[in-house]
Every structure is written in C-alpha cells, then in structure tokens.
Amino acid sequence: MPQASLQCNEAPARDPVRQVADAIRRRVLEHTLTNNGGYLSQACSSAEILATLYLRVMRLGPSTAPLVPRPFAGVPSATNPRAFTGADYNGPRAPELDRFIFSPVHYALVLYSLLIELGRLGPDALDEFNQDGSTVELIGAEHSPGHEVTAGSLAQAISQAGGIALARRLRGETGRVWVFMSDGEFQEGQTWEAFAALAHHRIGNLGVYVDANAQQCDGPMASVMTVEPLAERLRAFGAEVHEVDGHDPNALAAPAESTAPRERPLVVLARTDPCRGIERLRERAPKLHYVRFKNGQEFNTYQALLADLREGAK
Amino acid sequence: METIQRPHHGNLIRWAKDRPEVLVLSADLTASCEADGFRDAYPERFFSMGMAEQNMMGFAAGLAREGFTPFVHTFAVFICRRPFDQVAMSIAYPNLPVRLIGFLPGITTAGGVTHQAIDDVALMRLLPNMTVLECGDATDVESVLEVAQAVAGPVYVRMLRGEVPRLFDPAEPMALGRSRVLCEGSDLAVLSSGICTEGAMRATQVLRERGFSIAHLHVSTLKPFDDPRVIEAIDGARLGVVTMENHGIVGGLGSAVAELMAEQGLGKRLIRIGLRDTYAHGASRRYLMREYDLDAMALVRAVETLSGERLGLSEAALAEVRLETMRPLEKTEDL
Ligand SMILES: Cc1ncc(C[n+]2csc(CCOP(=O)(O)OP(=O)(O)O)c2C)c(N)n1
Ligand SMILES: [Mg+2]
Numbered sequence: 001m002p003q004a005s006l007q008c009n010e011a012p013a014r015d016p017v018r019q020v021a022d023a024i025r026r027r028v029l030e031h032t033l034t035n036n037g038g039y040l041s042q043a044c045s046s047a048e049i050l051a052t053l054y055l056r057v058m059r060l061g062p063s064t065a066p067l068v069p070r071p072f073a074g075v076p077s078a079t080n081p082r083a084f085t086g087a088d089y090n091g092p093r094a095p096e097l098d099r100f101i102f103s104p105v106h107y108a109l110v111l112y113s114l115l116i117e118l119g120r121l122g123p124d125a126l127d128e129f130n131q132d133g134s135t136v137e138l139i140g141a142e143h144s145p146g147h148e149v150t151a152g153s154l155a156q157a158i159s160q161a162g163g164i165a166l167a168r169r170l171r172g173e174t175g176r177v178w179v180f181m182s183d184g185e186f187q188e189g190q191t192w193e194a195f196a197a198l199a200h201h202r203i204g205n206l207g208v209y210v211d212a213n214a215q216q217c218d219g220p221m222a223s224v225m226t227v228e229p230l231a232e233r234l235r236a237f238g239a240e241v242h243e244v245d246g247h248d249p250n251a252l253a254a255p256a257e258s259t260a261p262r263e264r265p266l267v268v269l270a271r272t273d274p275c276r277g278i279e280r281l282r283e284r285a286p287k288l289h290y291v292r293f294k295n296g297q298e299f300n301t302y303q304a305l306l307a308d309l310r311e312g313a314k
Numbered sequence: 315m316e317t318i319q320r321p322h323h324g325n326l327i328r329w330a331k332d333r334p335e336v337l338v339l340s341a342d343l344t345a346s347c348e349a350d351g352f353r354d355a356y357p358e359r360f361f362s363m364g365m366a367e368q369n370m371m372g373f374a375a376g377l378a379r380e381g382f383t384p385f386v387h388t389f390a391v392f393i394c395r396r397p398f399d400q401v402a403m404s405i406a407y408p409n410l411p412v413r414l415i416g417f418l419p420g421i422t423t424a425g426g427v428t429h430q431a432i433d434d435v436a437l438m439r440l441l442p443n444m445t446v447l448e449c450g451d452a453t454d455v456e457s458v459l460e461v462a463q464a465v466a467g468p469v470y471v472r473m474l475r476g477e478v479p480r481l482f483d484p485a486e487p488m489a490l491g492r493s494r495v496l497c498e499g500s501d502l503a504v505l506s507s508g509i510c511t512e513g514a515m516r517a518t519q520v521l522r523e524r525g526f527s528i529a530h531l532h533v534s535t536l537k538p539f540d541d542p543r544v545i546e547a548i549d550g551a552r553l554g555v556v557t558m559e560n561h562g563i564v565g566g567l568g569s570a571v572a573e574l575m576a577e578q579g580l581g582k583r584l585i586r587i588g589l590r591d592t593y594a595h596g597a598s599r600r601y602l603m604r605e606y607d608l609d610a611m612a613l614v615r616a617v618e619t620l621s622g623e624r625l626g627l628s629e630a631a632l633a634e635v636r637l638e639t640m641r642p643l644e645k646t647e648d649l
Contacts, residue, residue: 077592105428130424130596133597133601137596138424138596139424139596141428141595141596150427151428152425152427152429153392153395153396187342187364188365189369217342217345217346218340218343223362224362224364225342225363225364
C-alpha cells in the first residue's frame with residue numbers, strides 16, 4: 001500500500017504544485033498564529049492534493065468572483081434574490097469545464113489559502129476569516145469562496161455531487177465533477193450509499209480525491225473507528241481506486257490524466273501525513289484536528305518556524 | 315455574576331461514578347462535548363462510535379433494551395437532523411431510556427448553518443414519548459442529568475458547554491415540569507429558555523424600573539409542557555405574553571406556549587422572539603443574537619409593541635445591568 005513519504009524528496013523544488021503547497025502551509029501557519037488557532041494539520045496533509053487538483057487535474061476557467069470576498073448576503077430564500085454561492089471562484093459553468101465540490105468544509109482555511117496563492121482571491125482575503133458578516137467562514141458553507149454546496153454536516157456533498165454528475169451526463173456535457181473528501185467521511189453510512197448509487201448508475205464523470213490522513217477529531221482513526229482497508233472496500237463498492245502518496249504531485253495527477261469515458265467513479269486515495277512540512281506538530285499527536293498554542297513559548301517556537309519557512313522559500 | 319468553566323465535564327464524571335448502568339456514546343466529538351473526562355475515568359463505560367450518528371442511535375437503543383442508560387453525546391444538529399428516523403423508530407417508539415445530550419444549541423456556535431441547532435426542540439418535541447429539557451445556566455447543567463435519569467423513556471437535553479453563567483442557586487436544582495419563577499407580575503408574562511434567559515433578566519430588570527409589572531419564568535422542561543406556574547403567569551398578564559428562545563419560532567417554546575394558551579382559552583397577545591423561520595450563518599453569538607433579534611433589546615421592543623409605549627431604552631443601558639446569581643431570598647415565592 002502506498003504510504004505518505006515521510007520526508008520531502010528535495011529534487012523537484014521548482015514543481016509548481018509543491019511551491020503552491022508550501023505557500024499554503026506558510027499562510028495557514030501564519031493565520032493560525034495570528035488567530036491563535038486553526039485547522040493547521042489539514043493544510044499539512046492536503047496542500048498537495050488541493051494544489052494538484054487546481055493546477056493539474058481540473059479544467060476550470062478563470063474566477064469570475066471578486067478578489068475581495070463578498071459579505072454575507074442572507075440565506076437562500078424566495079425573498080432573497082441576492083443569495084449566491086462561492087462556486088464562481090472556480091470559474092464559469094460550461095459544458096466542457098469541470099466542477100469542484102468541496103466536502104470537508106472545516107478545511108476551508110486551506111482552500112481559501114489556495115485560492116489566494118492562485119490569484120483567485122485577493123491577498124488580504126483571510127482578514128475576513130471568521131469575522132461577523134463575512135462569507136469567509138470558519139466552517140465553509142455554500143456562500144464561502146470556492147464552495148458550491150453546504151457540506152458541513154459531513155458526507156452529504158458526495159451525494160449532491162452524484163446528482164450534479166448525473167445531470168451533466170443527461171445533458172451530454174463532457175466536463176467532469178471532482179469531489180474533495182476527508183477520510184472521516186467514510187465512517188458515515190451516506191458515503192457508502194452514495195458509492196453504491198454511483199456504481200449502480202455507472203457514473204463515470206465523477207472523481208473523488210480523499211485526504212487519507214488517518215486523523216479525525218478524537219485522534220487517530222484506528223482508535224476511533226477504523227475505515228480500513230479503505231481501498232478494498234471502495235473497490236468492492238465498484239469504484240476505480242488508485243492509492244497514492246498524497247504529497248507526490250505526479251502520483252496524484254496521474255490517475256486523472258485519461259479523459260476517456262469511464263463507467264464507474266474514480267477514487268484517488270491520497271495517503272497523507274498530518275504533520276507534513278511542519279515537523280514540530282508531531283509532538284502534539286494524537287491531538288491534531290485543531291491546533292491552538294498552549295503557551296507563549298510554543299507560540300514563539302511556531303513563529304520562529306514560520307520565519308524559517310519563509311526564509312527557505314526565498 | 316459568576317461563570318463556571320465546563321460544568322458538564324466535571325459533573326458528568328462525579329454524577330456517573332456510582333452508576334454502572336450509565337454509558338457514554340460519542341461520535342468523534344468527545345472533547346467537544348466535554349465527555350473526555352468520563353472517557354478517561356471510566357474507559358469501560360465509554361464507546362467511540364465514529365462519525366456515524368445513525369448507527370450510534372441504534373446501538374444506544376439496543377443497549378437501553380438491555381437495561382443500560384446510554385448518554386449519547388454529540389452536537390444537537392447531529393442528534394436531531396441526520397438520525398431523526400433512528401431516534402424516532404429505534405428509540406422513541408419503544409420508549410427506551412436513551413439520553414440524547416445535544417451541544418451547541420441555536421446560534422451559540424460560529425460553525426454556521428450546519429452546526430446551529432435551530433430546529434432541535436421542535437423536532438424532538440414532536441416525537442411521541444420524548445421528554446425535552448433545556449439548560450440555561452450552570453445549575454441547570456449540573457442538575458439536568460439527574461432529572462433526565464428519573465424519566466422512564468427517552469430524553470433530549472439541550473446542553474451548554476464551555477464557559478457557562480451561574481444564574482440560579484446551586485441549591486435549587488432543575489426539576490421536571492417546573493419552571494423557575496424569577497419574578498412575578500401582572501402586566502406581562504415573559505417565558506424564556508436556554509441562553510435567552512440571561513438577556514431576558516437584563517431587560518426585565520430595566521423594564522421593572524420603568525414601572526412594568528412582569529412575571530418572568532425560566533422554562534427548562536419543553537415537553538411535557540403543562541406547568542401550572544406557566545398557565546397562571548399567562549392568565550395574569552394584562553398586556554400579553556412574550557416568549558424568548560434560541561431557536562426558530564416554529565415548534566419550540568413559542569409554539570408550545572401558543573398551543574397551551576389556545577387550549578386553556580387564554581386569549582392574550584403573544585410575541586414569539588426567536589429565529590423567524592430562517593436559517594442563520596456563521597458569526598459570533600453576540601452578533602447573531604442582535605442580527606436575529608434574540609437579545610435583551612428584542613424583549614424591550616416586544617414590550618413596546620404590547621404596551622404601545624416608546625421606552626427610549628438604549629443597548630448600553632441594558633448592557634449596564636449587573637446580574638447576580640438568584641438566591642432563594644431575592645426570589646419572589648413560587649406560585
Ligand atoms: C455529520 C457530522 N458529524 C460530525 C461532525 C463534526 N466533525 C467535524 S470534522 C470531524 C472529523 C471528521 O474526520 P476528518 O474530516 O477526517 O478529520 P481531520 O482529518 O480533519 O482531523 C467531525 C466529527 C460533522 N461536521 N458532521
Ligand atoms: Mg482525516
């Protein structure tokens with residue numbers, strides 16, 4: 001079974017995916033310092049996955065949304081024509097373009113940081129993170145930049161993406177639907193109901209990238225409720241599964257390269273390291289889900305670490 | 315006014331100590347629901363069920379059929395929404411003693427629409443056999459387990475976590491079906507629940523200074539809803555009734571009061587303060603309480619409507635009110 005490599009292979013330092021991924025880690029660390037708290041380990045595990053999706057896998061048009069995030073315009077309703085989704089950060093809708101469905105929305109900070117690195121969001125967008133009246137929410141919802149559905153009750157997005165993929169097939173569109181999921185979502189029954197339906201209806205225009213970081217709120221998944229052997233379970237449910245090192249851009253991109261029509265959903269099971277790039281985090285294991293610095297000394301350590309990471313990036 | 319850090323955390327450990335029938339089930343939110351202390355103290359009575367709430371309800375039902383009393387801990391939304399069918403059919407229908415402990419009521423979380431339980435009281439109230447309790451302060455939190463455990467059937471508890479104010483004397487625990495009479499009066503009846511009671515206490519203090527005679531009751535049993543103190547307070551209210559809840563106005567305290575008034579033939583005006591048939595979004599509690607009109611000012615406006623008077627009260631004046639923990643002596647006698 002492919003594993004997350006434990007150290008960075010130095011060679012392709014100029015790889016754009018790696019550059020963006022490292023910039024995401026720096027930005028999320030910076031934000032975690034300024035706010036004394038953040039979903040930092042999710043940046044460590046998923047940075048290459050999300051960067052690969054945006055830079056190498058998905059066919060997206062340029063953002064049609066403002067660089068400065070729009071304020072919250074009210075919940076959707078018949079009397080609120082101003083409600084919007086954050087999908088326009090992923091470009092316009094077109095039959096040949098792909099769609100992105102972001103499921104584990106507590107990773108929102110990672111997605112916002114990626115959108116900033118890609119120029120789809122302005123550099124100051126995180127100033128509005130978790131502020132009153134902002135769409136740059138702590139737990140993203142459909143109005144948040146880069147988000148298209150409301151997914152914070154986890155394991156609901158995969159089914160919605162299935163419906164979108166089915167609709168696109170009915171319309172004869174060639175664009176695919178990409179879903180980003182966390183491994184914790186594979187504990188919910190709904191995920192397995194979704195895969196049964198995807199296989200039954202031969203939905204091949206949908207692909208799922210899973211951040212298999214083996215972590216969840218209460219700690220290591222193996223101690224909370226294991227989902228392994230995940231690849232075999234998914235294969236048994238009729239998916240085409242590729243298990244890869246989730247920090248290797250080439251390995252992540254390869255399974256999605258062929259655009260030949262498929263008859264079943266594609267799953268890229270990205271084995272990741274929740275401390276990748278910020279080694280210091282390992283001492284906090286097994287509690288990695290949300291990082292809040294315990295004291296001034298720890299804060300200073302991470303502050304120094306950020307300075308080092310910035311220096312290294314020059 | 316005193317605040318208590320994480321009252322449920324320590325109370326659960328103490329209370330469950332000599333009760334081997336008490337189990338805790340958790341869906342990957344153990345520390346977030348202050349059940350990590352119980353897990354560490356009694357690991358053989360703690361069961362990690364993973365992020366799989368529907369299945370967890372079935373396990374709780376099975377354990378309850380075998381004589382245990384599972385205390386299911388997760389966020390209120392994940393008790394009431396996704397596994398509603400399992401709660402209804404596996405737990406409520408057979409009237410099993412499962413205790414559903416739901417955290418993050420209403421707009422107390424910045425987690426946004428998916429984490430804000432604005433419909434949980436309504437959903438649980440409409441299930442036959444279900445008892446519905448809500449905590450408004452640390453004393454409620456510390457006494458609700460005992461109240462729940464004395465009920466033969468299933469109980470839903472709307473729980474508070476983190477820093478919780480102490481509004482009520484610890485010597486006066488929560489009691490099933492019995493509201494706390496915070497003051498008596500004959501102009502208005504104010505019925506508040508959960509975190510709204512604090513704002514209501516602020517507003518009623520100022521309103522009393524303006525000459526209003528107000529009966530204010532803190533409601534912690536939302537089902538069954540037959541407290542004679544509530545009926546009497548409503549009956550005696552000359553200008554009308556105001557309910558105040560951290561929940562939608564459909565199906566919660568406001569609805570329960572409306573139903574009671576209609577059935578008792580108490581023809582009064584009723585203003586329901588709560589989320590007005592809308593979802594909310596992620597922001598701070600203070601911001602959302604103001605945006606959705608759930609704060610002390612909302613009660614002042616309701617009283618203006620019922621009395622036809624403009625009171626010219628400012629938010630600053632309400633914020634200045636100093637609240638003290640209610641001691642039995644300061645309280646007017648129970649009805
Ligand atoms: C249906 C549902 N149940 C519970 C939660 C609370 N919750 C938020 S994140 C999370 C952990 C899920 O696992 P994962 O996404 O793999 O965690 P991570 O790797 O980010 O630590 C849980 C239980 C939720 N959002 N939705
Ligand atoms: Mg995980």
